Amino acid sequence: MHKYRRIKHQSCLQVLRRLAQNREAARKSRLRKKAYVQQLETSRVKLNQLEQELDRIRQAGCHAGAPCKIDQRHPGVAAFDMEYAHWVEEQNQLLCKLRTALTVNIPDSDLQSIVDTGITHYDNLFRLKSNAVKADVFHIVSGMWKTPAERCFMWMGGFRPSDLLKIVIPQLGQLAEQQLLAICSLQQSSQQAEDALSQGMEALQQNLAETLSTSPHAASNVANYMGQMATAMGKLGTLENFVLQADNLRQQTLHQLNRILTIHQGARSLLAIGDYFFRLRALSSLWVARPRE
Numbered sequence: 001m002h003k004y005r006r007i008k009h010q011s012c013l014q015v016l017r018r019l020a021q022n023r024e025a026a027r028k029s030r031l032r033k034k035a036y037v038q039q040l041e042t043s044r045v046k047l048n049q050l051e052q053e054l055d056r057i058r059q060a061g062c063h064a065g066a067p068c069k070i071d072q073r074h075p076g077v078a079a080f081d082m083e084y085a086h087w088v089e090e091q092n093q094l095l096c097k098l099r100t101a102l103t104v105n106i107p108d109s110d111l112q113s114i115v116d117t118g119i120t121h122y123d124n125l126f127r128l129k130s131n132a133v134k135a136d137v138f139h140i141v142s143g144m145w146k147t148p149a150e151r152c153f154m155w156m157g158g159f160r161p162s163d164l165l166k167i168v169i170p171q172l173g174q175l176a177e178q179q180l181l182a183i184c185s186l187q188q189s190s191q192q193a194e195d196a197l198s199q200g201m202e203a204l205q206q207n208l209a210e211t212l213s214t215s216p217h218a219a220s221n222v223a224n225y226m227g228q229m230a231t232a233m234g235k236l237g238t239l240e241n242f243v244l245q246a247d248n249l250r251q252q253t254l255h256q257l258n259r260i261l262t263i264h265q266g267a268r269s270l271l272a273i274g275d276y277f278f279r280l281r282a283l284s285s286l287w288v289a290r291p292r293e
Helices: 002-059 075-104 108-135 137-142 148-152 161-171 177-212 222-260 263-288
Strands: none
Touching: 075 108, 075 263, 108 137, 108 222, 108 263, 137 222, 148 263, 161 177, 161 222, 161 263, 177 222, 222 263
């Protein structure tokens, strides 16, 4: 009889444990369902927002091939445009100082100080551009911060280092054999780096084109469309890296050239570079102001 009561007690405990386990499992299941429902609701709201955004874009004419009029400029871009305008003003002042220094033959120590200031001034520009690239890489690549004539000669958001060397070398006068060899080596390495970056950019453009290519019926599928856009957005990070690498190449080329040259040659190189871009800006102004029939 005692044994029967003990077995019955154990059986009751097992039943109670199973009931408790079932209640806990049911509670967890309800929590999972609640979380799932909340997730579905959040996704539904986001999808509705995306659909509304797509409708707004279509109405603006984007899907019909017309340019979008939506102003989505990053505040950092507007700040960069202002800072760049100020940079150009300071650059013009530096050019005047360099030209005067070369004319009156000031002491080498004073001339070296002006050359160092000129190199630092370009370093500041690359720092400004780095921040602007992170804000909106398209603004830098498109050259909207430059004059139209300058944009014609742009490569990946700036000048080609190898082309700049071609502009500078004729203005340096007589060069020592060791200097000529060093400059030729610098020009060759710059050209190779440019070619590698250009090939990478071409591959990125092809990759983006393939990502954005779609069948005639896929454009109406919001999920597919947003998936394409998300993938393409991820690839644009590579574009930022390319532009930053190109700026690094420009900066390193300027520094290496300056190390190869004498103080007076370094001053003449900075003057040649500055005058070249000054004339491009002047050419743009003359073109805009030209008489029209």
